[in-house]
Each structure stands twice: as structure tokens, then as C-alpha cells.
Amino acid sequence: MIANELRKAYIDFFVERGHAEIPSASLVPENDPSALFTTAGMHPLVPFLKGEPHPSGTRLVNVQKCLRTGDIDGVGDDTHLTFFEMLGNWSLGDYFKQEAIQYSFDFLTTKLGVPTDRLAISVFAGDADAPFDQESYDRWIACGIAPERIAKLGKEDNWWPAGGKNPGPQGPDTEMFYWTGAEPVPKTFDPSDKQWVEIWNDVFMEFDRQTDGTFAPLSQKNVDTGMGLERTTAVLQGKTSVYDTERFTPIIHAIEETSQTAYVTHKRSMRIIADHVRTSVMLVSDGVHPSNKDQGYILRRLIRRAVRQLHQLNDREHGIGSVVDACIETLEPSYPVLQQRQSEIQEVIAHEVAAFEKTLTKGLRAFDKLFASSGYVGGEEAFTLFSTYGFPLELTEELVREKGMGVDKEVFVAQFQKHQDISRSGSEKKFAGGLADHSDESKKLHTATHLLHQALKMVLGDHVAQKGSNITQERLRFDFSHDAKMTDDEKREVEKIVNEQIQKKLPVSFKVLSVDEAKKKNAIGLFEDTYAHIGGKVKVYTIGDAKRGVFSREICGGPHVENTGDLQAFALTKEEASSAGIRRIKAVVGDSARKALSIKNR
Structure with a gap:
């Protein structure tokens, strides 16, 4: 089976079981400075794992683009990759361990034809924070996995994120291994034997680790699974290296x-x-x-x-x-x-x-x-x-x-x-779970990016398109397509337009719409890159209303303030080249913006 066949088989299997196919998120997390890249399928879904309703429902499936640079120096061996694709299915407060494990077993043995005697399993052994995962163990036994093929391991192996030390949604996981060695297959599973290769991981998110280290139950129990496309393709083809598959x-x-x-x-x-x-x-x-x-x-x-x-x-x-x-x-x-x-x-x-x-x-x-x-x-x-x-x-x-x-x-x-105090060390910041910052300041700056985006289109032209953004508690950074340096007049006009919308105290609201509905409302969004080819639904944030007019409509996951008046003021602090054909703006809101505007007006 080649990679594209595996991808299609996986999506079809879960769509047939009531899952909605959703698009891959960008490799660059939206408005999340806690991570340089999307490193796992769960990364873009954290708000929904915490209870926010997903536009496409409670059962989801996709192939997520991922990038991990922590082991960049390991690239060159049989298995290490920086970019890879992760097959994943999710339950957001829907099914849990019983169905998730049964789905995994059925896909491997029925859809892919993997012999049961070449499979081994690991489950969470339990510790002071959480008990032994008896339910997962029993489910695998019911599927026909022999007890000696099930290993009970600790948090470093069977918990996600590994070790359970980072705040955010997490829980025990169960991992599936495939025997890549020669016959006969060992009767007992030895996790240290490298001929047993992990091919799938089902994570059962039951807890929300607090910043003080305590574990609180999540408002809903979720399932988050991950199967590496390249690695599984190699295993199914009997290859020892991902580089020997048709993908490479x-x-x-x-x-x-x-x-x-x-x-x-x-x-x-x-x-x-x-x-x-x-x-x-x-x-x-x-x-x-x-x-x-x-x-x-x-x-x-x-x-x-x-x-x-x-x-x-x-x-x-x-x-x-x-x-x-x-x-x-x-x-x-x-x-x-x-x-x-x-x-x-x-x-x-x-x-x-x-x-x-x-x-x-x-x-x-x-x-x-x-x-x-x-x-x-x-x-x-x-x-x-x-x-x-x-x-x-x-x-x-x-x-x-x-x-x-x-x-x-x-x-x-x-x-x-x-x-020098520039540039990062080059290794990505570890994703700690969740959007980096849901504080009021970050929400204000997030809303400001929408106002800025529309103002730039009005001043510079419709060719302006967002090419990236980054938000911290102090400022926003917005990259956009434009060939020339902005003039002082253009910058003043953009500031003026944004501040006018703030003074109007416009309401900020969102609706979940189909792609066609969003297009008809002229929402800003890269439909061809994400939702159009699978007909998914999108979250569209609107700034303005029927009475005072709509200033902006944009596809976005949120969160935002409820009224533009919350921003108080807006000021550009820097405009520069990011790369060829891409300009970069940095801006502030609130008291920082008032001070910046005061200095400019002296």
C-alpha cells in the first residue's frame, strides 16, 4: 500500500463511521507564540478539546501537516523526518476508550490486513496522579490481543504529552506496535526491542493539568489519535527506512x-x-x-x-x-x-x-x-x-x-x-498545550489584526493578503503581501481607519457558516487551501452590524473581544520588509497605543 492509498483508506474508514473530514492547519500556528510550528494533530484543536464547539461536530478526522525540529541532527537515519503527515481521528466529548480502541483494531486488521499476531500494545500502568488504565487493557483483551503482548508502562511512555509535566489537556494513551522482524514473532512483547515499531497512538484526554501541577477533570472526555503516514507506509511495505518508500x-x-x-x-x-x-x-x-x-x-x-x-x-x-x-x-x-x-x-x-x-x-x-x-x-x-x-x-x-x-x-x-540578542536558538519551543494566551490583552490584539487587515486592503489595495501573524500580550506582528515600503501618509491613514472603528465601538461576533455562505458574505479566507475541497464549515468573525455597517468579515478560530471599544486605541510602531514581496507591521493597543500616538503627534 502506498502513502496516498493509506491516506484515503484512513479518511474513508472514519468518514463512514460518522467523522467529518477537516483540513490540515498551517505548519505555522495561528496567533500562538508558544510554538514555532504545528507539531501534532491536536495542536490546532486545543480550544475544542477544552470544550469549545467545533464547527464540524464532535467526530473529526484529518491528515495534519507537522514539523518537528528537536531531532534535526538525527535526520539521515532510517526514521527521522522534520516534516511529516499525521493521520488522526478525534472524539470531542463523543465516544471514548471502548469505541476508539475498537476503531483502531478494526482499521489495522480489517482495512489494512495486519495480522493480529504481529501486533503488540502498551497501556498506562498508573501512578499517584492517575490509576492503571484497566478499561483500555480489557478492551484490547476483548479484541483478541494476548495478555503477554500488552505492556504496562509509565508516564514517559503512555501519557500525552509525555511525562504529563506541561499544563493543558492530557491523559493516558495506548500505543500499537507492529513486528518488523523475521518469523517467528515473539510471544511476549518487549518494548525495548526495536523490531517492534510504534504505528499508532490513541490518547484519552481526561485531565487538564493546572499551572500548579494539579490535575483537574476536563469538562468533556476526548480522544486524540495519531498515526504517522510515512512511518506506517514503510512498515506496511516491509521497508526499514521511510526514505525507501515512493514518498522519497x-x-x-x-x-x-x-x-x-x-x-x-x-x-x-x-x-x-x-x-x-x-x-x-x-x-x-x-x-x-x-x-x-x-x-x-x-x-x-x-x-x-x-x-x-x-x-x-x-x-x-x-x-x-x-x-x-x-x-x-x-x-x-x-x-x-x-x-x-x-x-x-x-x-x-x-x-x-x-x-x-x-x-x-x-x-x-x-x-x-x-x-x-x-x-x-x-x-x-x-x-x-x-x-x-x-x-x-x-x-x-x-x-x-x-x-x-x-x-x-x-x-x-x-x-x-x-x-547578540536576536533570533532564537533554532529549536522550537515545546508546545505546552492550548493557545499561548487567552488573556484580555491578547484578545484585543487579535481583534486589532482583523481591523488592520481590512484597513490595509482599503489603503493599499485588494492584493493585500495575510502571510503570517504573531501575538504576545504586548504587541501584534502582521505580515502581508505588498511590494513597496508604506509611505508615512499610508501608515497614518491605516492608523486613522482602525482608530475610527475603535471609536465606533462596533460589536464583534461570529457565526459558523458553510464555505459557500462564507464566500457569499465576502469573508476573507484562503478557501482553496483549506475547506473548499472537502466542503467543511468555517467560523466567521464579523466586526460591525447591520445598523452601522460591517467593517470586516474574516475566517478565524478566535478568541476576540466583544466590542472594538475595548481596544481603546491603536498605533503602528514599526513597518519593515519581512522578505521579498512581504511587509511586516508591528502595532500596539490600549495605553501603549495612546503613548505612541502622543509621541507621534508632538
């Missing part, structure tokens, strides 16, 4: 062609290139551009790591364009928008490659000089290469390792912190 072989072939080298002798390098270019394609498609901060920094790092590996394969021309095309070709059946944005994706990646080529050439030359003069390149020298030439620490480390030495990272970090 065309990409590997493109790398062989452009580098004129063989995969069999350069597996690690080619896997890194395939993974990193594939992830870069998906990030650019979701509006991320290379930069020195946040998601843009990760994208830059991925592209540059891929270029470095091409360099090691003696591909001095860096024919990465053909690799980009191969990635788009393999993913386009699932994500048609990739073909629509192919030129943009190629342009963004090619621009970063060209910029890094200069860095790579100068940095390598400088490294050789440093090493020749002292016979050593340590933490301070590594920072000099980084700060002067933009030469990545990891590249310096690799070059030094080839000399049989090492780089003192602590010295590098100390120098970095001393001289």
Missing part, C-alpha cells in the same frame, strides 16, 4: 541526477537533502520566508544544511531546483496548492541558496586560514566565523570534527549571548 525515492533520484553520485554510497547526505528540501517546500508554501528569527530561521537553517550536503556531494552548481520540483511532484496530489505556488517556492529557495553560496565560499576560506595559523578552531573562532561571515556553527563543528577535534559550544554560546 523520486526525490532521492533527483539528487542522484544533479550530483552525479549514487545513493547507495551517500545515503546520509541524500536523506538530509531530501528531508530538508521537502520541509522547506512546505514551509514556503505556508508563507514562511528565510530570516534570522523564528520560523524563518529554521527555514534558513534547513536550506543551508541541504546546500552544504550538496556541496559535499561535489554538486558545486547546487542544482537544488530539480530537487524542489521532485518534492512538489510527490506532494502535489495531497497539496494541490504546491503546484500553484511552484514558481514562488523555487524563487524563495533559489534566492537563499545564492546568498548562502557567498557565505559558504568566504567562510570555508576563512576557516582554512584560521586553522592554518593556529592549528585549532575553538568556540571563539567559531563565533567569529558566524558573526563575520554568517558561517553556521554546525558547519564549523563538522569541519573541526574532520580534523579530529571539537568546538566548545559553551564558549560559542557565551559569545553569542554577549554580542
Whole structure:
């Protein structure tokens, strides 16, 4: 079974059982500064796991785009990926353990034809916070799983999030394993045996961990499941590596062609290139551009790591364009928008490659000089290469390792912190569950982004489209499509329009509408990317009313204030380029806005 067949079989199975198919959320979480990327299927659904009604109902299924960079250095082995797809089904206060486990068992054994004797299970063993998961254990026994094939494990293995230390929705889980080794299959399940490969995880969310560490029961019991598409495809095909499946072989072939080298002798390098270019394609498609901060920094790092590996394969021309095309070709059946944005994706990646080529050439030359003069390149020298030439620490480390030495990272970090307070470390912040901030200030800023978006369209033109946003308690950041720097007059006009809507004290409300209804009401939203192809429902926030007129309608998950008057005032604090064709605005509301406006008016 190939990946696209598995994807379809999974969706069809759960739709037949009353689940509504919902679209994948973006790789970039909406208005959630607690995480750089969507790392799991549950991430976009946290408000609904906490009890907010979902527009599509209580039974959901989808394939979620996910990105995890914590193990980025592990990419190159058989299993590690940065971008992957997660098959998931959810029950939001609907069915619970009995049906969830039965669905999982039936899909594996009936739909996929997995023999029961090649399956093993783990369940939560229980501790001081929560009891042994007897119900899940009994259900698996009823399905025909032998007791010796069921392992009872602690929070580090059978609780989500792992360890249960982060605030937010969580609970025990049960995991399904498939025997990938030779016959005969061991009668007893040994979780430490790597030939047992995890293929599915059912999470039973019963608790809401408080910030003080206590566990409170959730208002509703939820089911959140996850099956990695790439890993399960490899298992079903009898492959030991995800890179040997049809999801990657065309990409590997493109790398062989452009580098004129063989995969069999350069597996690690080619896997890194395939993974990193594939992830870069998906990030650019979701509006991320290379930069020195946040998601843009990760994208830059991925592209540059891929270029470095091409360099090691003696591909001095860096024919990465053909690799980009191969990635788009393999993913386009699932994500048609990739073909629509192919030129943009190629342009963004090619621009970063060209910029890094200069860095790579100068940095390598400088490294050789440093090493020749002292016979050593340590933490301070590594920072000099980084700060002067933009030469990545990891590249310096690799070059030094080839000399049989090492780089003192602590010295590098100390120098970095001393001289710069920009950009993140490059590893994503761990998702702690829930939207980052539901405070009143964040709600005000969230509503302000809607006012700003509409005002920009009115002043600059209908070509303006949101390309990203980030909200903290102090300010909003809004990226939008526009080719030119805004003039002072344009900025003043945008401020004026937004403040007028605040003074009018317009009501803010939402309705759950079908895609067709939302389109008829001219709601702002990327229908072609999300709901249109599956006919889902959307949440549309409206600012204004019939009496005073509607100022804005926009697809959004919320939350927002109930009246624009709550914002008090609005002020732009910065307008700058984010990347080619993308501008970035930072703005504040409330007292901060009043102070900023007062200074401007002096």
C-alpha cells in the first residue's frame, strides 16, 4: 500500500463511521507564540478539546501537516523526518476508550490486513496522579490481543504529552506496535526491542493539568489519535527506512541526477537533502520566508544544511531546483496548492541558496586560514566565523570534527549571548498545550489584526493578503503581501481607519457558516487551501452590524473581544520588509497605543 492509498483508506474508514473530514492547519500556528510550528494533530484543536464547539461536530478526522525540529541532527537515519503527515481521528466529548480502541483494531486488521499476531500494545500502568488504565487493557483483551503482548508502562511512555509535566489537556494513551522482524514473532512483547515499531497512538484526554501541577477533570472526555503516514507506509511495505518508500525515492533520484553520485554510497547526505528540501517546500508554501528569527530561521537553517550536503556531494552548481520540483511532484496530489505556488517556492529557495553560496565560499576560506595559523578552531573562532561571515556553527563543528577535534559550544554560546540578542536558538519551543494566551490583552490584539487587515486592503489595495501573524500580550506582528515600503501618509491613514472603528465601538461576533455562505458574505479566507475541497464549515468573525455597517468579515478560530471599544486605541510602531514581496507591521493597543500616538503627534 502506498502513502496516498493509506491516506484515503484512513479518511474513508472514519468518514463512514460518522467523522467529518477537516483540513490540515498551517505548519505555522495561528496567533500562538508558544510554538514555532504545528507539531501534532491536536495542536490546532486545543480550544475544542477544552470544550469549545467545533464547527464540524464532535467526530473529526484529518491528515495534519507537522514539523518537528528537536531531532534535526538525527535526520539521515532510517526514521527521522522534520516534516511529516499525521493521520488522526478525534472524539470531542463523543465516544471514548471502548469505541476508539475498537476503531483502531478494526482499521489495522480489517482495512489494512495486519495480522493480529504481529501486533503488540502498551497501556498506562498508573501512578499517584492517575490509576492503571484497566478499561483500555480489557478492551484490547476483548479484541483478541494476548495478555503477554500488552505492556504496562509509565508516564514517559503512555501519557500525552509525555511525562504529563506541561499544563493543558492530557491523559493516558495506548500505543500499537507492529513486528518488523523475521518469523517467528515473539510471544511476549518487549518494548525495548526495536523490531517492534510504534504505528499508532490513541490518547484519552481526561485531565487538564493546572499551572500548579494539579490535575483537574476536563469538562468533556476526548480522544486524540495519531498515526504517522510515512512511518506506517514503510512498515506496511516491509521497508526499514521511510526514505525507501515512493514518498522519497523520486526525490532521492533527483539528487542522484544533479550530483552525479549514487545513493547507495551517500545515503546520509541524500536523506538530509531530501528531508530538508521537502520541509522547506512546505514551509514556503505556508508563507514562511528565510530570516534570522523564528520560523524563518529554521527555514534558513534547513536550506543551508541541504546546500552544504550538496556541496559535499561535489554538486558545486547546487542544482537544488530539480530537487524542489521532485518534492512538489510527490506532494502535489495531497497539496494541490504546491503546484500553484511552484514558481514562488523555487524563487524563495533559489534566492537563499545564492546568498548562502557567498557565505559558504568566504567562510570555508576563512576557516582554512584560521586553522592554518593556529592549528585549532575553538568556540571563539567559531563565533567569529558566524558573526563575520554568517558561517553556521554546525558547519564549523563538522569541519573541526574532520580534523579530529571539537568546538566548545559553551564558549560559542557565551559569545553569542554577549554580542547578540536576536533570533532564537533554532529549536522550537515545546508546545505546552492550548493557545499561548487567552488573556484580555491578547484578545484585543487579535481583534486589532482583523481591523488592520481590512484597513490595509482599503489603503493599499485588494492584493493585500495575510502571510503570517504573531501575538504576545504586548504587541501584534502582521505580515502581508505588498511590494513597496508604506509611505508615512499610508501608515497614518491605516492608523486613522482602525482608530475610527475603535471609536465606533462596533460589536464583534461570529457565526459558523458553510464555505459557500462564507464566500457569499465576502469573508476573507484562503478557501482553496483549506475547506473548499472537502466542503467543511468555517467560523466567521464579523466586526460591525447591520445598523452601522460591517467593517470586516474574516475566517478565524478566535478568541476576540466583544466590542472594538475595548481596544481603546491603536498605533503602528514599526513597518519593515519581512522578505521579498512581504511587509511586516508591528502595532500596539490600549495605553501603549495612546503613548505612541502622543509621541507621534508632538
